[in-house]
Amino acid sequence: MELLDTLIVGAGISGLSLAHALQKEATSASSLKILVTESQGRVGGNITTVTAEGFLWEEGPNSFSPTPELMKLAVDVGLKQELIFADRKLPRYVYWQKKLQPVPMTPPAMIQSQLLSFPGKLRALFGALGFVGPAMGAGLSQQRDEETVSQFFRRHLGTEVMQRLVEPFVSGVYAGDPQQLSAAAAFGRVAKMADVGGGLVAGALLSAKNRPKKIPADPNVPKTRPGELGSFKQGLKALPEAIAAKLGDRVKLNWHLTRLDRTERETYIAVFSTPDGQQEVEARTVVLTTPAYVTADLLQSLQPEVSSALQAFTYPTVACVVLAYPQSDVKGKLVGFGNLIPRGQGIRTLGTIWTSSLFADRAPAGWQTLSSYIGGATDSEIGNLDSEEIVREVHRDLSRILLKPDVPQPKVLAVNVWKRAIPQYNLGHFDRLQQIDEGLKSLPGLYLCSNYVGGVALGDCVRRGFDRAREVGKYLQNKQSDS
Template sequence: MEILDTLIVGAGISGLSLAHALQKEATSASPRAILVAESQGRVGGNITTVTAGGFLWEEGPNSFSPTPELMKLAVDVGLKQELIFADRKLPRYVYWQNKLQPVPMTPGAMIQSQLLSFPGKLRALFGALGFVAPAMGSQLSQQGDQETVSQFFRRHLGTEVMQRLVEPFVSGVYAGDPQQLSAAAAFGRVTKMADLGGGLVAGALLSARKKKPQSPLGKGGLKNVADPNVPKTKPGELGSFKGGLKALPEAIAANLGDRLKLNWHLTRLDRTQRETYIAVFSTPEGQQEVEARTVVLTTPAYVTAELLQPLEPEISSALQAFTYPTVACVVLAYPVSDVKQKLVGFGNLIPRGQGIRTLGTIWTSSLFADRAPAGWQTLSSYIGGATDSEIGNLDTEQIVGEVHRDLSRILLKPSAAPPKVLAVNLWKRAIPQYNLGHFDRLQQIDRGLKSLPGLYLCSNYVGGVALGDCVRRGFERALEVGEYLQQSD
């Protein structure tokens, strides 16, 4: 049996980015034997792009922030001409008290905004300037001196900012509960700024002063993050590809060729006396065994926990503590004539307590061109999450009914006809929650990994859930794997 250098389990964007980086690092003088094994019959993981009837929509992530690593990856795999970007000046909206209110993106817009009351604006201003009570109390002690997202933002910016801006953002990114999410884990950059300067404004200024120019990140396909061949982007832009997000994983997969295996389901992982790993797969051709010097598991926490239970129970128990709420992605299309007004913007989020069950809606065909036939508006809504676990008990027709009812209140004319239902994708376990105790769980995992040299974890339950985070994490793990292989050569 050939011994691989690296076995990567999972062909989502994390695993594919890692494989691409390792492939780029290898040279003809020092080739690396790599295999990527995916349990599904397609690549991309949660990225799910669908086209039908002149419509193009996403049933998982909808877009990406153009991070340097992601942009470099897209160019590397030949997608430079396929990149598209939404106008960063398009407004975002919050539905508050029966009205769509634009999210203030500048200090001037904050002053004029009707989303916050005058006392709410003053409270936010004084808090941002550092007039903030210290984090203390018995409840905080019971939480291991960790603040929840709700506690942190109420303390710094007040209840109105928390309820009307932060809470809907949390719903949109994590589908999470701000009373359970760890502020330091989910909003690490913001909490570090507050710690650095005593207030958010002072912390932001100090952070900007301390920030050093980005240096090349070295191996693994990251030598030229500042490559002039990579298109320049501006803060606030959101990107995709002409053919949808699936273009990226499919392009990486095409470059991997026969180093990628689909419908390979990992059933067991063992460590050998010669410090390699034996992976047993169930495949369409029957059971297959693979031996590798290094293994990277990019699988969700609950899958990884089951695989590692026989090898290292300490890691398994920490992974089992991660929760993944149920979220439904509902893609509906309406004639433009059924919409109250022309939709110009990214979409809208809805704070809890507004009598609306839907978490938020992306105005898909307003965001990117050619996503719907002429005369149609496509709306991608998300419903469920950590604060609405009952959504998983509804059938498809009921879920569509809930979303259509909410859209009728927010965006549609009273005379609007029933929608054209493009998709209802119920993600039973959608997004890992960075809840209180997050860093303790990661430390427990790191302790356990010390007894398993050559084994690495690379998934979105650590280091961020956005596509850019997944690419960066894949590149970083590739560096670690490459260094380990060099040391053991």
């Protein structure tokens, strides 16, 4: 049995980014033996791009913020000419009291916004300037002084900002419950600003002042501006497929990890179920990029404490519903990113991305594609509905918000029910991560790299993959020095 340097389990964007970084850093003199295994028959994990009948749509992540790491990766794997960006000036909307209200993105826009009342704006201004009471209350002591997203933003910016801006954002990013999510975990930067400056404005200014100097930009990487969202001409799947193509036969599909053991030689034996029967692999290091619940099962016998902490992560059910309508069925021309819906507005859908308005060539002429998300932590019942029932719910909601009266049934492009969609950064998140880190000390050479740690966005996944690659490389170097 050949001894691998690194076994990476999972060919989602985290695992592929990690493998790419390891391969790139390895010189020809000290090339690493790497294997990436994937239980599905394709790479990309939750990235699910589909094309049919002249439409192109996403059933998982829909776009990305162009972080430096992600942009560099795209260029490295030959996708520079495939990058596309939505106009950052396109408005985002919140559906409030039967009207689509643009989200205020600047102080002048906030002043003029009809989304918040005058008292609500005044409350937000005073809170942002630091006129904020201390975190207190009986409930807080039961939470070990950890504030929920709801508690934090109500205290700092008031109830209106919480309900009309933060809550729909939480639904859009985490499909989460603001009364369960940890403010420090889910909104780490904002929470740190409040700690540093006493108020959000002062904290933002101090954070900007103390920010490390930017590394000179790579001239080969296209420049982007804040607020832009990116994709590729052929959809997000272009990125994992391009990375996998570079890795070649180092990627094995339909390999399902059934057992992981540690040897007396301080290596790991992984047993896989594959199309060619059972396969065993031995590796000096192993990186598990699998979801928390899968990783928990794999580590149950190796490290029960880590397994227990991983089992505590919750993943609510979310359905992605992609519907197409003739442009004539839509109220006016949709110009914008899309709309989010706070709870309590009589609308079950969490939000809708105006897909064919965001990126060009995503729908045939005369058609509008709308990608809606429904379910999440505040609506667990969505998992009990069949596809037709889910479409009816979404179509009814769209009829109230975006469509003309008495519009016929849409063209249904997709109903993808993600039974376990997005890991929730709920109260106790950092305690769980600490328990995991402590437990992994007994398993040197084993690493976890998934979106339940350090952010759920694609840019977070790429950055995390690069970071883990450095850790793995350093461990292998140290082991080589010791031998």
